[in-house]
Each structure stands twice: as C-alpha cells, then as structure tokens.
Amino acid sequence: MNELTLKDKVAVVTGGTRGIGRAIVAMLAQSGCQVAFNYQKNKEAALALEEELKKIGCRSQSRCVDMKDFEAVKSWIEEIKKQFGRIDILVNNAGMIIDKALMLMGREDWDQVIDTNLGGLFNVSRAVIVSFLKQKSGDIVNISSVSGLIGLSRQTNYSASKGGVNSFTKALAKEVAAYGIRVNAVAPGFIATEMLEGFNEEQKNQILKEIPLGRLGSVHDVANCVKFLLSPQAQYITGQVICVDGGMTMR
Numbered sequence: 074m075n076e077l078t079l080k081d082k083v084a085v086v087t088g089g090t091r092g093i094g095r096a097i098v099a100m101l102a103q104s105g106c107q108v109a110f111n112y113q114k115n116k117e118a119a120l121a122l123e124e125e126l127k128k129i130g131c132r133s134q135s136r137c138v139d140m141k142d143f144e145a146v147k148s149w150i151e152e153i154k155k156q157f158g159r160i161d162i163l164v165n166n167a168g169m170i171i172d173k174a175l176m177l178m179g180r181e182d183w184d185q186v187i188d189t190n191l192g193g194l195f196n197v198s199r200a201v202i203v204s205f206l207k208q209k210s211g212d213i214v215n216i217s218s219v220s221g222l223i224g225l226s227r228q229t230n231y232s233a234s235k236g237g238v239n240s241f242t243k244a245l246a247k248e249v250a251a252y253g254i255r256v257n258a259v260a261p262g263f264i265a266t267e268m269l270e271g272f273n274e275e276q277k278n279q280i281l282k283e284i285p286l287g288r289l290g291s292v293h294d295v296a297n298c299v300k301f302l303l304s305p306q307a308q309y310i311t312g313q314v315i316c317v318d319g320g321m322t323m324r
Contacts, residue, residue, distance in 0.1 A: 078304045080105030083157040085150070087111055087140055087197055088167030090118040092266035093216060096292035097164055098122065100300050102131035106162065109153045111138040113167075132157075140167045140193030150200035159208070162303060163201050165194045166216040168234075170268060172227045183230045190234035194241060202245075205254050214299050215242050215258040217314060219322050222260060235260070239314050246312030255311040257302045262318025265289040285320030 084101045088094040089110025099122075101108050108126065112119040112135060119135035126133040134156060138149045154160060168190045171182045194215060205211030220228050221235025239258055246256040263269065263280050269289070272280070281287055298317050301307055316322050 078104060078306075079162070079300075081107070082161040083107045083109070083153070083159055084162035084164065085109050085153060085160055085197070085201065086164045086166055087193065088113070089135070090115055090122055092268070093261065093264065093292045093295050094164075094166040095122060096296040097166060097299055098126070098133075100293075100296040101162070101164075102126045102129060102133070104300060107132040107157055109134040109136070109157065111136050111140070111149065111167070113137070113139065140196060141188045143196045143199075146193075146196040147200045150197070154204065160201055160204055161208075161211060163197065163211070163213045164216070164299060165197055165213070165238075167193055168216065170228070170231050172231070174227050175229050178230065186230040187234050187237075190231070191237045191241070194238060198241075198245065202249070202254075206249065206252050209253045211249075211254045212303050213245070213254070213256040214302050215256070216295070216299075217242070217258040217260040219260050219262045219316060219318050222314070222316070223322055242314060243312045250311055255302075255308070257307075257311060258314040259295060259298050259302070260314050260316045260318065260322075261290060261295050262316065262321040263289050264295060264317075265291055283321055284318070285323065288319065290317060290319060 084106045086094055086098050089098040090112040098108050098110050123133050123135055136149055138145050171186055173182055215238050217238045218235040220232045221239050224232045242256050242258040295317050298315055
C-alpha cells in the first residue's frame with residue numbers, strides 16, 4: 074500500500090500520546106497527514122511526540138483538552154480548523170478503564186467511564202460533523218473494544234461504553250453516508266500496552282488461552298487496521314466494526 078495515500082490530509086486523534094493513540098498518530102504522520110492530537114495529563118510526552126513528528130516533516134499540534142468538556146472540545150476543533158484550514162479525518166481513540174465488580178462499582182466509576190468513552194466520542198464527533206457535511210467528505214474511525222461485543226467480567230461500565238461506541242458508529246454511518254462521509258470502528262482485543270502491565274504471568278497466560286493466534290496484539294496491528302479503513306482501498310466500507318483480536322471473538 075502506498076505510504077502517502079493520506080498525504081496532506083488533516084487528521085484529529087484523541088488520546089494521542091500513549092499506546093494505541095500514539096501509534097495511530099505516528100502512522101498518520103508517516104502516511105503524509107498533518108496531525109492534531111490531545112492529551113489529558115502528560116504534556117512532556119505530547120511535546121516529545123511533536124518533536125518526533127517534526128523530524129519527519131509532519132506539521133502537528135498537541136493540546137491538553139478534557140474530552141468530557143463539550144465547550145472545550147468545540148473550541149479545540151475550531152482552533153484546529155483555523156490553524157490547518159480544514160479537517161479530513163477524525164480518530165476517536167481517547168478512553169479509560171475502571172474495572173470493578175458491579176457490586177463494588179460506585180456511581181463515579183460508572184460516570185467517569187461512560188462520560189469519557191461515550192460522552193467524549195459524542196463531543197468530538199459533534200464538533201467536526203458540520204464541517205464534514207459542508208465538505209461532503211470526511212472519515213471517522215472510532216476505537217472500540219471486543220469488550221463492547223462480547224462483554225468482559227468486571228467491565229460492565231467499559232463494556233456498556235464500547236457497546237455504545239459500536240451502535241453510535243453504525244447509526245452515524247447511515248446518517249451521513251449520502252454526504253460521502255464514512256464511519257467505522259476498530260475493536261481491539263488484548264493489546265500489549267500499559268493497561269496490561271499490571272497483569273501477572275498467570276493472568277497473561279489465561280488471556281493467551283482465549284486467543285486463537287496465541288499472542289497479544291501490538292499497537293501497530295491496530296494502527297494498520299485504522300490506516301486501511303482511512304485509505305482509498307476501503308472507500309466502499311462504512312458502518313463496520315472490525316475486530317483486531319487474534320480471533321478471540323470469532324463466531
């Protein structure tokens with residue numbers, strides 16, 4: 074696949090400084106995009122990533138923006154449009170996990186996950202959709218999870234939020250298809266990121282037993298799927314939730 078199929082497009086990635094989000098930002102930059110991304114806390118990581126992108130000739134912007142704040146997100150998107158002139162791609166990646174048994178889950182645990190994973194998705198998508206409709210073009214990829222498809226123990230809040238992401242993806246895809254806008258989702262399985270660092274060897278071995286390919290995924294596995302969905306080779310694909318899970322959810 075031509076590495077420059079996305080050349081000069083302007084992409085927005087939420088949660089772009091760590092793990093999957095960082096890999097997606099890097100992939101878009103290497104594919105010729107200009108990239109704006111947000112972070113929640115780690116300014117140093119964001120500035121370091123900006124420097125890396127600068128070295129390969131990528132124009133970028135990072136901002137500390139709370140995805141739960143509708144007005145802050147709206148202002149950020151307007152700033153991006155002023156700085157870059159337009160937006161062509163949105164990757165909704167920002168998310169959080171607070172795993173607990175339901176009997177131990179507090180209302181705050183529920184609200185934080187739903188407001189970030191689903192509310193944040195709404196805030197950013199709502200902020201860019203008018204521009205996409207006016208352009209009669211635009212691509213959205215939402216980062217979901219296998220948890221939103223099969224449900225995972227101690228993740229009622231996270232599973233509910235990602236199930237909502239999947240339904241949001243399909244509903245919006247139908248709504249905007251006539252305007253040349255595509256909306257898809259990628260549902261990663263167990264990916265080797267910081268989120269798995271707290272697992273002991275026994276837990277990791279149990280996870281591997283559930284994955285037909287017998288290994289954890291990498292952030293690049295997810296980023297490559299996102300790249301395909303954004304590419305000209307995927308122009309007839311919309312409203313889909315693509316699993317990148319080593320076969321974990323196959324039926």
